[in-house]
Amino acid sequence: MASQVTFIGAGNMASAIFGGMIESGYPREAITATSPGDEHLAPLRSRYGIHTQTDNRAAIANADVVVLAVKPQVMQSVCTELHEVIQARKPLIVSVAAGLPAETLEHWLGGSLAVIRCMPNTPSLVGAGAAGLYANPRVSAAQRELATTLMQAVGLAEWVDDEAQLEAVTAIAGSAPAYFFLIFEALEAAGIRLGLPADTARRLAQQTAYGAALMAQQSDQSPDQLKRNVMSPGGTTERAIQVLEEAGLRQAFLDAADACAERAREMADELGKR
Ligand SMILES: NC(=O)C1=CN([C@@H]2O[C@H](COP(=O)(O)OP(=O)(O)OC[C@H]3O[C@@H](n4cnc5c(N)ncnc54)[C@H](O)[C@@H]3O)[C@@H](O)[C@H]2O)C=CC1
Numbered sequence: 001m002a003s004q005v006t007f008i009g010a011g012n013m014a015s016a017i018f019g020g021m022i023e024s025g026y027p028r029e030a031i032t033a034t035s036p037g038d039e040h041l042a043p044l045r046s047r048y049g050i051h052t053q054t055d056n057r058a059a060i061a062n063a064d065v066v067v068l069a070v071k072p073q074v075m076q077s078v079c080t081e082l083h084e085v086i087q088a089r090k091p092l093i094v095s096v097a098a099g100l101p102a103e104t105l106e107h108w109l110g111g112s113l114a115v116i117r118c119m120p121n122t123p124s125l126v127g128a129g130a131a132g133l134y135a136n137p138r139v140s141a142a143q144r145e146l147a148t149t150l151m152q153a154v155g156l157a158e159w160v161d162d163e164a165q166l167e168a169v170t171a172i173a174g175s176a177p178a179y180f181f182l183i184f185e186a187l188e189a190a191g192i193r194l195g196l197p198a199d200t201a202r203r204l205a206q207q208t209a210y211g212a213a214l215m216a217q218q219s220d221q222s223p224d225q226l227k228r229n230v231m232s233p234g235g236t237t238e239r240a241i242q243v244l245e246e247a248g249l250r251q252a253f254l255d256a257a258d259a260c261a262e263r264a265r266e267m268a269d270e271l272g273k274r
């Protein structure tokens with residue numbers, strides 16, 4: 001029988017994960033999601049056919065896995081609310097919250113718990129997520145396997161040995177879909193400025209990104225070589241890449257990733273005080 005998975009919080013990230021799980025065949029009857037208001041849950045019930053609950057404690061009564069998917073700022077009050085039921089049942093805890101250390105969550109929930117920290121991203125909704133996972137020492141091999149199965153149902157799942165590496169995962173996967181969406185916006189604007197209809201520009205930019213990602217995944221060649229394959233000497237791409245290099249795009253990504261990781265550490269300091 002499938003493990004009972006309860007999502008505490010049913011926002012963007014939770015719905016991306018359970019939506020992707022259902023899409024890949026996970027039984028919807030084994031999934032529960034919570035939110036303080038039923039007006040938010042009703043559309044999820046009709047769209048996904050999952051169980052929903054406005055009472056977090058009741059929602060985890062039979063859970064094998066509790067996925068904490070609320071904003072980091074409300075996590076402590078949610079953990080305080082769940083603490084007693086969690087201690088009675090000791091389910092596997094999976095947190096997707098940015099910044100919050102596994103040890104802090106375990107402490108807020110009363111200690112002695114198997115906690116997995118996961119940094120996923122929203123393309124999980126379409127089965128193309130990319131997640132990093134870290135397990136605390138109490139997580140068993142079977143629980144690790146279960147978390148791998150759940151996250152692989154919605155995309156790539158990579159384990160890290162050092163929890164601090166999740167900051168890097170946040171910088172290049174958790175937050176990174178937004179970087180690509182920004183590039184889509186910019187390419188669409190560029191296409192429009194050069195005379196294309198907006199919808200044509202949007203479709204061309206999206207398909208090109210999709211094609212580039214697919215090609216990079218399937219090729220043995222490095223990204224640098226794939227880039228050079230597009231750049232005919234003296235041609236159009238060479239000129240465009242020169243502009244991007246001179247504009248400091250490479251450094252901008254390094255700086256953005258540093259800022260992202262730094263913010264994750266700040267959040268841990270702000271929220272993780274015990
Ligand atoms: N959005 C993203 O791309 C990613 C988000 N995350 C993490 O996922 C977590 C959730 O983020 P989002 O889904 O973006 O936020 P969101 O605001 O879309 O979802 C949060 C949900 O929690 C619910 N909620 C609030 N208080 C609650 C309570 N006391 N009990 C139960 N539910 C409650 C809200 O109704 C809302 O549906 C955050 O901790 C964030 O760091 C991690 C990776 C990527």
Ligand SMILES: O=C(O)[C@@H]1CCC=N1
Nearest residue numbers: 097098170174175176
């Ligand atoms: O922006 C955030 O804080 C969350 C974590 C990674 C993506 N979204």
